[in-house]
Amino acid sequence: xxxxxxxxxxxxxxxxxxxxxxxxxxxxxxxxxxxxxxxxxxxxxxxxxxxxxxxxxxxxxxxxxxxxxxxxxxxxxxxxxxxxxxxxxxxxxxxxxxxxxxxxxxxxxxxxxxxxxxxxxxxxxxxxxxxxxxxxxxxxxxxxxxxxxxxxxxxxxxxxxxxxxxxxxxxxxxxxxxxxxxxxxxxxxxxxxxxxxxxxxxxxxxxxxxxxxxxxxxxxxxxxxxxxxxxxxxxxxxxxxxxxxxxxxxxxxxxxxxxxxxxxxxxxxxxxxxxxxxxxxxxxxxxxxxxxxxxxxxxxxxxxxxxxxxxxxxxxxxxxxxxxxxxxxxxxxxxxxxxxxxxxx
Numbered sequence: 001x002x003x004x005x006x007x008x009x010x011x012x013x014x015x016x017x018x019x020x021x022x023x024x025x026x027x028x029x030x031x032x033x034x035x036x037x038x039x040x041x042x043x044x045x046x047x048x049x050x051x052x053x054x055x056x057x058x059x060x061x062x063x064x065x066x067x068x069x070x071x072x073x074x075x076x077x078x079x080x081x082x083x084x085x086x087x088x089x090x091x092x093x094x095x096x097x098x099x100x101x102x103x104x105x106x107x108x109x110x111x112x113x114x115x116x117x118x119x120x121x122x123x124x125x126x127x128x129x130x131x132x133x134x135x136x137x138x139x140x141x142x143x144x145x146x147x148x149x150x151x152x153x154x155x156x157x158x159x160x161x162x163x164x165x166x167x168x169x170x171x172x173x174x175x176x177x178x179x180x181x182x183x184x185x186x187x188x189x190x191x192x193x194x195x196x197x198x199x200x201x202x203x204x205x206x207x208x209x210x211x212x213x214x215x216x217x218x219x220x221x222x223x224x225x226x227x228x229x230x231x232x233x234x235x236x237x238x239x240x241x242x243x244x245x246x247x248x249x250x251x252x253x254x255x256x257x258x259x260x261x262x263x264x265x266x267x268x269x270x271x272x273x274x275x276x277x278x279x280x281x282x283x284x285x286x287x288x289x290x291x292x293x294x295x296x297x298x299x300x301x302x303x304x305x306x307x308x309x310x311x312x313x314x315x316x317x318x319x320x321x322x323x324x325x326x327x328x329x330x331x332x333x334x335x336x337x338x339x340x341x342x343x344x345x
Contacts, residue, residue, distance in 0.1 A: 015049045022051050037066060040304055041073030044122055045081055053120035056295065059302045060130055062312045064088070066304070067126045074122060082121045086110040086291060088128025089278070094323040098276035104232060105175040107132075108190040111140060112228045114294035125291070127312040133281070133288040135232045140294075143234065147198060147225040151205045153185070161187070165231030165273065173213045176230035186211070191226040194219060233284045235271040244268055246283045 044057055061067050067085055074083050087106050091097040111134065114123065143164055147153075154160070158168065161178050169177040172186040172195045179186045188195035194210035197218065210219040235243075247268060251261045267274045281288060292299070303309050 014043060015047055015052065019049060019051045037061065037070040037304055038073055040302060041070055042077055044302075045074050045077035052300065055119060055298045055300045056117040057120070057122045057302060058292075058295070058299045059122065059124045059304060060309055061124065061126055061304045062308050064126050064128070067124050067129075070124055070304070082113075082118065084110050084113045084121075084123050086123065086125035086129040088126055088130075088132055092323060093279050093320070094326075099278050101174070101176065104278065105190040105230070107134065108228055108230070108232065111135075111291065111294050112144070112191040112226065114291065115141060115144075115296070117295055117297070117299075127309060127316060130291065131313065131316060133290055135229065135234070135281075135289065136285050136287060137289040137293045139234065139236070139285065140229060140289075143229050145227050147187075147205060147208070147227065148223060149205050149207060152203050153198070153200060153205060155203075157185070161227070163234065164227070164229045165234060167230075171216065187225060187227065188213065189225065189227050190230060191228045196222060196225040198225065231273065231278075233273075233277045233281060235268075236284075239285060240271070242286070243283050247280070250283075 040059070044059075047053060059070065061070060064087065067087075071083055071085055074081055085106070087103050089099040090103050091099060107129075110123070110125075113121075115137075117123070158178070158180060162168070166176055166178045166187070169179055172179050172188050175188050175190050177186075177188050177195075183200040185198040185200065186195055187198070192210070195213050197209050197211050198205055199207045199209075208222045208225055210222055211217060212219060244265070248265060251264070264274065277284075
C-alpha cells in the first residue's frame with residue numbers, strides 16, 4: 001500500500017469510528033495517540049462524512065498560537081473551508097491596559113457567524129477566548145439588521161448606528177466607522193470583510209459595493225450588508241439606571257481617584273464610550289452570555305489535547321484570582337470567568 005492509499009485508508013477508518021459512535025448516540029468520544037493540530041486539521045478539512053459534517057465544528061485549543069496554527073493547517077488543506085477564530089482579550093483585565101479594537105471586532109464577527117452557523121463550518125477558539133463571557137445573545141440578535149437593494153433608508157440610520165457603537169467619520173477607514181455623504185453611505189460592520197458603500201436613489205438603496213478602505217476604490221457588488229453591534233457594550237436605556245447605580249456603588253467601595261471616578265460617571269451618564277469599558281461588561285447587562293449560547297443548533301465540540309485544555313483553563317483562572325487579590329480593580333472575575341470542567345470530565 002503506498003502512502004497516499006494508507007492516508008486515505010486511515011482517514012476512512014477514522015470516519016467510520018466516529019460515525020458508529022454517533023449512530024449509537026454516544027456523546028463523548030476520546031481519541032488517543034495524536035494531539036497535533038495537523039491531524040485534526042487534515043481530518044476536519046478532508047472528511048466527506050455527512051454524519052460528521054451534519055453539524056458545525058467547534059474546536060477548543062490551548063492558546064492563541066495553537067489556534068492560528070490550526071487555522072493555517074485548515075487553510076492549507078482546504079482554502080475554501082469557512083473557518084472563524086474567537087480571540088480572547090489581548091490584555092489582562094488587571095493590567096491597566098485596554099483590549100485592542102481589532103480583538104473586539106473579531107469577537108463580534110465570530111458571534112455573528114455563530115448565529116448563522118452552517119453544517120461543516122469550523123469555529124476555533126483558545127481557552128482564553130472560550131472563558132470570556134460576552135454581550136447577551138438576545139441583545140446581540142435584536143440589534144442585528146441587514147440592508148439590501150430596494151430597502152428604504154430611515155432618516156434615523158445615523159442615530160441607530162451610533163447606538164450600536166459605530167463612530168461617524170469623514171472617511172471610513174476602520175471597522176466600526178460610518179460616513180454619510182449625500183446619496184452615499186459607507187459602513188464598516190465587524191461582520192463584513194470590507195466596508196460597504198451604499199448608493200441611494202432618493203431614500204431607496206440603489207446598489208451596494210464593497211470597497212478598499214485604503215484607497216476608497218470599489219471592489220465588488222454585494223447583495224446585502226449585515227450590520228451588527230460594533231462593541232460588546234451597548235448603552236441600553238432599560239439598563240442604564242442600574243449601570244449607573246452599580247458603578248457608583250462599586251466606586252464608593254474602592255480606592256479610586258475622585259477625579260477619575262467623576263469622569264467615569266459623567267461618561268456613563270452621557271452614554272459616552274470609554275476605553276476599557278469591556279471590562280465593565282457585567283454592569284451593562286443583568287446577565288451575560290457564553291459564546292456557546294450563540295449556536296442555535298447542535299455542535300461537534302473538539303478538544304485538541306483535552307488534558308492540556310483543562311490545565312490551561314485552570315492556570316488562567318488561578319492567575320486571574322492572584323491578580324485580583326493583588327490589585328482588586330473595578331472588575332469581576334467571578335462573573336466574567338466561567339469554568340469548563342464539564343467539557344472534559
